[in-house]
Amino acid sequence: MRVAVAGTFGPLHDGHRTLLRAALELGDEGVVVALTSDELAGAERTRPVPPYDRRADVVRAEIADVDEWGRDVSVERLADEHGIATEDPSLDALIVSPETVPEVEAINDVRRERGMDPILAIVVPYVYADDGERISSTRIVRGEIDEHGNVLD
Numbered sequence: 001m002r003v004a005v006a007g008t009f010g011p012l013h014d015g016h017r018t019l020l021r022a023a024l025e026l027g028d029e030g031v032v033v034a035l036t037s038d039e040l041a042g043a044e045r046t047r048p049v050p051p052y053d054r055r056a057d058v059v060r061a062e063i064a065d066v067d068e069w070g071r072d073v074s075v076e077r078l079a080d081e082h083g084i085a086t087e088d089p090s091l092d093a094l095i096v097s098p099e100t101v102p103e104v105e106a107i108n109d110v111r112r113e114r115g116m117d118p119i120l121a122i123v124v125p126y127v128y129a130d131d132g133e134r135i136s137s138t139r140i141v142r143g144e145i146d147e148h149g150n151v152l153d
Contacts, residue, residue: 003027003122004085005095006034006078008041008137010055012062013147015097015127015135020059022124023095024067031071032091033059034078047141052077085119086110093120 005023009016023031035056041049049055056075063073076084085094085107094104104121111118126134129149139145143152 001026001092002029002032002090003093003095004032004034004088004091006036006084008036008045008049008055009033009059010041010050011137011140011147012055012058013127013135013137013140014149017062017066018127019095019097019124020062021066022122024063024069024071024073026093026095026122027071027073028069029072029092030090031073032084032088033063033073033075034084035059035075037077037079040079040081045138047138049137082107082110086114089114089116091119093122095122095124098123098126 003023003026005019007016007019035052038052059075067073078084082103085091094107096104101121101123104119108118127149129135129139129145130151133139135145135149140147145151
């Protein structure tokens with residue numbers, strides 16, 4: 001199966017690691033990590049986001065650490081919301097968090113319009129911090145938690 005996972009991944013945290021690991025585990029025919037461009041990341045957030053090149057380096061390093069399957073992985077710049085998933089007919093599945101499941105329907109509408117097969121959504125559960133709230137980059141940037149979900153004083 002050829003899979004994609006998309007995100008800003010900045011700062012990278014255990015929730016992201018869970019998504020990447022799922023992609024690696026299932027992506028026996030290849031994995032595409034669609035990493036949001038600086039422009040797209042900035043348009044969606046008010047918090048600071050590390051530059052694309054730094055985020056790409058961190059993602060590549062993380063993949064090297066956890067890829068026990070030796071997958072063929074590419075990190076590609078995502079310049080618009082659904083770009084790669086609606087343009088690459090070789091993708092079989094998209095690894096998503098619960099909040100992005102509704103977007104897969106819109107992606108599949110575009111894929112059908114373009115004569116491509118629909119893409120399967122593989123939903124990976126959220127990872128929670130010690131306080132029971134979801135781990136997020138925003139919470140890390142605010143200083144509430146660290147990348148592993150440990151609550152900071």
